[in-house]
Amino acid sequence: MFDVGRLADRFIEMCRVNTPARREAELVGLVQARLERLGLECVRDEANAATGGDSGNLIATLPATAEALPLFFSCHFDTVEPNPGLKVVMEDGLIRSDGSTILGADDKAGMAPLLEAIEYLVTSGEPHGLIQLVLTVSEEVGLLGAHNLDRSLVRARHGYVLDTGPPVGSIVYTAPTQDTLEIAIEGRPAHAGFEPERGISAIEIAADAIVHMHLGRIDHETTANVGIIQGGSATNVVCPHVTMWAEARSRNPEKLRFQVEHMRFALTNSAAARGGRVQV
Ligand SMILES: [Zn+2]
Structure with a gap:
């Protein structure tokens, strides 16, 4: 099952890395190393040539162990500002900032559980189809990473984007x-x-x-x-x-x-x- 304590720790670890748009390389490196340790093949595209950022999008692939529809899951690395000097407050089972900065839950609250799910899949040996993580940069400044994504790296034709507002559990399936x-x-x-x-x-x-x-x-x-x-x-x-x-x-x-x-x-x-x- 999910390790909720580990999930919370890693979520906070990700929040502590300051990632305004175009300055995501540190977190991309951290996530890439973690995914590579789990055996995923990681490629960074060259979106940063167009975005002016310090990293491209990260596309990580977990090969299929069973016949199933290939799926992608997408999150973004960057957050809105201000974020430096984040002080995490844990209260009543909630994780928040002290109010002087943002926390960065958008979109690290999408990415942390996604990485936890991948770790669970890999370590449990549960069968799965091809899974790709499409982790983008510079979303908050106009979806620049997604616009400049090297789509030839994404083989899955169906997927989920883990990046929406409350209520928790809601699914957006069409957008104007x-x-x-x-x-x-x-x-x-x-x-x-x-x-x-x-x-x-x-x-x-x-x-x-x-x-x-x-x-x-x-x-x-x-x-x-x-x-x-x-x-x-x-x-x-x-x-x-x-x-x-x-x-x-x-x-x-x-x-x-x-x-x-x-x-x-x-x-x-x-x-x-x-x-x-x-x-x-
Ligand atoms: Zn977002």
């Missing part, structure tokens, strides 16, 4: 695709008291466009939102520039495209009606 829109609206400045008719208000273009957009919940798998609007400098100036950030998400790529097109259309329409310009 998301488009983020950065929108620049250009009007024309004018003194609002003397000659407002010479101006083209970027704020009015934005307002008109938003009024004509379907936003919020579009259907059971599609949502859209305008989240940030910036613009304007004084009440007596017809506002010449507005920048907006919006997003659309859908589990259906076709619907996502449609929603983004709809938002783009509302913007260009409103801009054209007032003689302004918009760039999405």
Whole structure:
């Protein structure tokens, strides 16, 4: 069975290694040595050439001892900051930091049990199919390790990513695709008291466009939102520039495209009606 004490020790040991994105090499080395001791074949890809980090992704392979679907399991090495000088507090059966730093459970709370499970599999002799660990770098800064993964090293076509939020035990089996829109609206400045008719208000273009957009919940798998609007400098100036950030998400790529097109259309329409310009 699992050795819970050993699992906790190793989890804490991993948390104590400070691993901001692009600085994961120390922990990668530690994990690689442990997996190699257990007989897994370890390869590091060259993702760091693209990420600018000090290590590539680690791909470890445990050969099959029985006929079964090849599986991969994935976690990431890096954590958000701040992490240096971590002080671990154990209380009521919980492991946490003292509050001055993060603990690093994301994603070491995924990786530690994974390594424990591999150790159990190897030492117990329980039969298993091909298992690959795809342990990535620089996840917190935009999934850079995963994006630059050398996929030729991953033979398993099905797998599990151990990296999600509470409640404990939840499984995420589908995720929406998301488009983020950065929108620049250009009007024309004018003194609002003397000659407002010479101006083209970027704020009015934005307002008109938003009024004509379907936003919020579009259907059971599609949502859209305008989240940030910036613009304007004084009440007596017809506002010449507005920048907006919006997003659309859908589990259906076709619907996502449609929603983004709809938002783009509302913007260009409103801009054209007032003689302004918009760039999405
Ligand atoms: Zn994570």
